Amino acid sequence: MKNTGLRRTLSTAVALGALGAGALATAAPASAANKDGYLDYHEFSLTYYATQMGSWTDFLYDEALLSNDTFITPGDGQGKIVDNNAESYFNRDNVTWYVYTSSYAGGIEGWIPAEHLGNFSTNFKNQVSSIYDNDAN
Numbered sequence: 346m347k348n349t350g351l352r353r354t355l356s357t358a359v360a361l362g363a364l365g366a367g368a369l370a371t372a373a374p375a376s377a378a379n380k381d382g383y384l385d386y387h388e389f390s391l392t393y394y395a396t397q398m399g400s401w402t403d404f405l406y407d408e409a410l411l412s413n414d415t416f417i418t419p420g421d422g423q424g425k426i427v428d429n430n431a432e433s434y435f436n437r438d439n440v441t442w443y444v445y446t447s448s449y450a451g452g453i454e455g456w457i458p459a460e461h462l463g464n465f466s467t468n469f470k471n472q473v474s475s476i477y478d479n480d481a482n
């Protein structure tokens with residue numbers, strides 16, 4: 346399932362690349378910014394407490410290591426390491442995001458459907474160590 350999605354989005358990435366750097370630069374001001382404290386469209390957030398309470402961080406790209414990321418928004422947990430510390434999630438992307446209990450997509454795999462938020466189940470609560478979407482970035 347994951348590989349099928351990856352192949353599909355890889356071909357999309359090639360098509361976008363053909364637009365060239367100029368088109369990408371023009372689009373930049375309106376685009377999402379990684380880890381800026383705003384949960385933009387196409388981003389995925391991890392939150393310190395359940396039900397989106399406390400500090401959180403917004404991710405635009407895959408993170409093979411959450412051990413070098415901290416919760417950035419004001420609130421409980423701000424400044425703490427994201428790795429093994431998140432209790433809830435918000436997928437504001439239009440694709441599925443995958444979460445893993447070990448770094449580099451290791452351990453148990455879970456998936457969060459597009460436009461979906463919630464609390465991590467027992468297997469993932471305070472266990473998530475890496476996150477991936479399917480856009481090859």
Ligand SMILES: [Ca+2]
Pocket residue numbers: 377378379380381382383384385388403
């Ligand atoms: Ca952002």
Ligand SMILES: [Ca+2]
Pocket residue numbers: 408409410411412413414
């Ligand atoms: Ca990281």
Ligand SMILES: [Ca+2]
Pocket residue numbers: 428429445446447448471472473474
């Ligand atoms: Ca873990």
